[in-house]
Amino acid sequence: MPQCCIAECFHKGSCKPNSTNQDITIFGALLVGALSLVLLIIYNFSGQLLMNREKKQAKSREAAVRHARETAVARERWKTAKDIAKKHAAGLQSSLSRTFSRKRSLRTHESSKGGTGAGLPSTSGDQTTTNEAGGKKEDSHTDMARSTEDNPEKGEGVSVQVGGGEKKKTKGKHAHTQSQIFKYAYGQIEKEKMMEQEAQNLTFSGVISMATDEDIKKRPTVEIAFKDLTLTLKGSKKKLLRSVTGKLMAGRVAAVMGPSGAGKTTFLSAIAGKATGCETTGMILINGKTEPIRAYKRIIGFVPQDDIVHGNLTVQENLWFNARCRLSADMLKADKVLVVERVIESLGLQAVRDSLVGTVEQRGISGGQRKRVNVGLEMVMEPSVLILDEPTSGLDSASSLLLLRALRREALEGVNISMVVHQPSYTLYRMFDDLILLAKGGMTVYHGPVKKVEEYFAGLSIVVPDRVNPPDYYIDILEGIVKPDAKEPVNVKDLPIRWMLHNGYEVPRDMLQSASDSESSLRGERGHASGSDAGQSIAGEVWGNVRDIVGQKKDEYDYNKTSENLSNRRTPGILRQYKYYLGRCGKQRLREARIQGVDYLILGLAGICLGTLAKVSDETFGALGYTYTVIAVCKFYTLQSDEQ
Ligand SMILES: Nc1ncnc2c1ncn2[C@@H]1O[C@H](COP(=O)(O)OP(=O)(O)OP(=O)(O)O)[C@@H](O)[C@H]1O
Numbered sequence: 252m253p254q255c256c257i258a259e260c261f262h263k264g265s266c267k268p269n270s271t272n273q274d275i276t277i278f279g280a281l282l283v284g285a286l287s288l289v290l291l292i293i294y295n296f297s298g299q300l301l302m303n304r305e306k307k308q309a310k311s312r313e314a315a316v317r318h319a320r321e322t323a324v325a326r327e328r329w330k331t332a333k334d335i336a337k338k339h340a341a342g343l344q345s346s347l348s349r350t351f352s353r354k355r356s357l358r359t360h361e362s363s364k365g366g367t368g369a370g371l372p373s374t375s376g377d378q379t380t381t382n383e384a385g386g387k388k389e390d391s392h393t394d395m396a397r398s399t400e401d402n403p404e405k406g407e408g409v410s411v412q413v414g415g416g417e418k419k420k421t422k423g424k425h426a427h428t429q430s431q432i433f434k435y436a437y438g439q440i441e442k443e444k445m446m447e448q449e450a451q452n453l454t455f456s457g458v459i460s461m462a463t464d465e466d467i468k469k470r471p472t473v474e475i476a477f478k479d480l481t482l483t484l485k486g487s488k489k490k491l492l493r494s495v496t497g498k499l500m501a502g503r504v505a506a507v508m509g510p511s512g513a514g515k516t517t518f519l520s521a522i523a524g525k526a527t528g529c530e531t532t533g534m535i536l537i538n539g540k541t542e543p544i545r546a547y548k549r550i551i552g553f554v555p556q557d558d559i560v561h562g563n564l565t566v567q568e569n570l571w572f573n574a575r576c577r578l579s580a581d582m583l584k585a586d587k588v589l590v591v592e593r594v595i596e597s598l599g600l601q602a603v604r605d606s607l608v609g610t611v612e613q614r615g616i617s618g619g620q621r622k623r624v625n626v627g628l629e630m631v632m633e634p635s636v637l638i639l640d641e642p643t644s645g646l647d648s649a650s651s652l653l654l655l656r657a658l659r660r661e662a663l664e665g666v667n668i669s670m671v672v673h674q675p676s677y678t679l680y681r682m683f684d685d686l687i688l689l690a691k692g693g694m695t696v697y698h699g700p701v702k703k704v705e706e707y708f709a710g711l712s713i714v715v716p717d718r719v720n721p722p723d724y725y726i727d728i729l730e731g732i733v734k735p736d737a738k739e740p741v742n743v744k745d746l747p748i749r750w751m752l753h754n755g756y757e758v759p760r761d762m763l764q765s766a767s768d769s770e771s772s773l774r775g776e777r778g779h780a781s782g783s784d785a786g787q788s789i790a791g792e793v794w795g796n797v798r799d800i801v802g803q804k805k806d807e808y809d810y811n812k813t814s815e816n817l818s819n820r821r822t823p824g825i826l827r828q829y830k831y832y833l834g835r836c837g838k839q840r841l842r843e844a845r846i847q848g849v850d851y852l853i854l855g856l857a858g859i860c861l862g863t864l865a866k867v868s869d870e871t872f873g874a875l876g877y878t879y880t881v882i883a884v885c886k887f888y889t890l891q892s893d894e895q
């Protein structure tokens with residue numbers, strides 16, 4: 252019936268003089284009807300289409316998590332039982348050796364196998380159960396745990412390793428299906444968790460003890476040294492950053508602090524090679540070489556102050572897209588999944604992994620979770636340098652702590668981390684290795700270990716009162732809110748110059764002029780600085796002899812020089828990335844299909860009106876009206892894409 256109607260309409264629409272208007276209306280009505288039907292189908296089934304896929308994936312993931320946990324528990328039991336058996340065997344061995352010198356080893360072996368239960372402490376229920384199981388029949392997980400223990404290279408089990416190494420790559424190779432990949436990833440994660448537990452949480456001391464573990468895989472390290480880094484706003488000649496000198500080291504977490512508008516974001520942007528609209532002078536050295544920072548952009552993660560997440564994708568989709576596009580093209584899919592899963596775990600995002608991040612119109616995850624996803628987007632690319640602008644702003648202290656622990660764990664792998672942080676709690680503050688304190692105008696007031704900051708300021712007669720958080724006190728002084736309670740009067744304006752003199756840096760003339768008139772004390776400080784041993788100063792520890800190298804190479808450096816990739820990472824090609832991009836767009840469109848379906852329906856109606864109003868003739872079939880509609884639809888679509 253519809254086919255014959257359409258055929259008839261086509262036939263009718265074949266322009267007989269004075270009868271076309273009616274024919275075109277029928278044709279148009281049918282077209283609109285068909286389009287509405289398509290929109291209706293999309294409206295009702297688009298969500299289901301994505302949901303089915305997600306459900307399937309979630310199911311295999313949950314199964315993998317269960318399996319990994321059971322295996323881990325079994326492994327733990329097996330290990331405990333083995334340890335106890337060994338201990339007992341050793342005790343028995345020594346007592347037997349006194350009386351039965353011959354057949355000692357045989358009897359000991361028998362005792363350890365058959366008689367362990369008798370020797371187990373009665374208080375340990377777990378151990379008794381395990382032992383019983385050992386005596387009779389062990390479950391499959393214990394079996395697997397034992398085989399993994401005995402032969403760590405075999406099976407889908409895992410090795411105790413953080414960071415993904417060659418060993419893991421070979422194992423990941425055997426994981427092809429979705430469930431195999433998840434089993435592999437969660438197996439690894441459970442092992443890593445076990446290791447963390449052994450290292451007593453990820454507290455400071457735990458981190459230190461983990462750091463000594465040989466199994467921790469290091470990423471390629473990048474050390475960034477900068478000398479006299481000065482940023483001047485193009486046009487106005489306003490200086491946003493002035494003669495900043497220092498070094499950011501691999502494996503350390505540095506906090507950048509200072510009053511609002513001091514230049515923290517500007518400083519980090521300059522370090523990441525992202526400063527725009529400014530003229531940059533001074534120089535940056537990468538691993539001691541005069542290479543442009545942009546050549547390393549593939550291994551530099553940058554989390555800006557504003558959100559970079561896609562609201563109409565789930566947490567996992569956001570992370571997975573970045574991992575696929577920015578991790579090495581040679582990396583196995585299983586290892587990429589492992590990286591994403593590890594980030595989800597360490598940022599505590601398991602509960603919301605399948606939730607939409609959310610947009611202004613559609614509420615999604617909480618603000619704190621959103622912040623963590625932002626950080627996760629850069630963590631999944633396994634960067635060597637991670638720069639974050641206020642990742643803890645808006646987070647409660649527990650979430651901030653969780654985030655910093657995750658970052659400290661990254662630092663253990665050799666990542667060079669710097670982040671702007673506002674009003675950290677004392678616990679959080681103590682978790683940083685270094686502090687960069689900036690005064691207004693982008694001048695350094697302190698750059699060195701957190702442990703020595705109080706000592707340095709005490710040397711300037713600035714002593715933190717009891718029960719006051721040191722960074723808060725220093726920032727209040729720099730803001731001018733608090734007058735330092737010092738024996739000798741300290742002029743806040745002089746603090747940047749004092750820092751430079753303290754370390755023997757050359758003070759620019761304009762800075763000296765703008766300083767206060769307490770020149771005599773500054774001169775005294777200068778004399779002291781030049782006379783002191785640079786190696787003894789705080790910056791001397793941080794900066795070391797790099798200062799001399801920088802001095803030699805200063806003239807060769809061109810900040811804006813673009814360069815080829817020097818990071819040794821080969822990311823997927825443009826076509827592959829475009830494919831991922833299309834996949835992401837498709838998902839986003841399907842998610843919005845409901846909203847868009849209504850939009851298109853309205854547009855369709857508008858098109859009908861336009862088409863009806865336009866002058867319809869036999870020759871054109873009202874083409875002008877339809878053209879307007881097509882243009883309107885395209886424009887609307889583009890505007891919507893731009894918004895995202
Ligand atoms: N592109 C620009 N054009 C004009 N002024 C700029 C530009 N970028 C930075 N500034 C100015 O430089 C100063 C430092 O800005 P920046 O964003 O680095 O401060 P901040 O320390 O990060 O502050 P906050 O803690 O509030 O984020 C500000 O006074 C700002 O107005």
Ligand SMILES: [Mg+2]
Pocket residue numbers: 515516517556640671
């Ligand atoms: Mg800022």
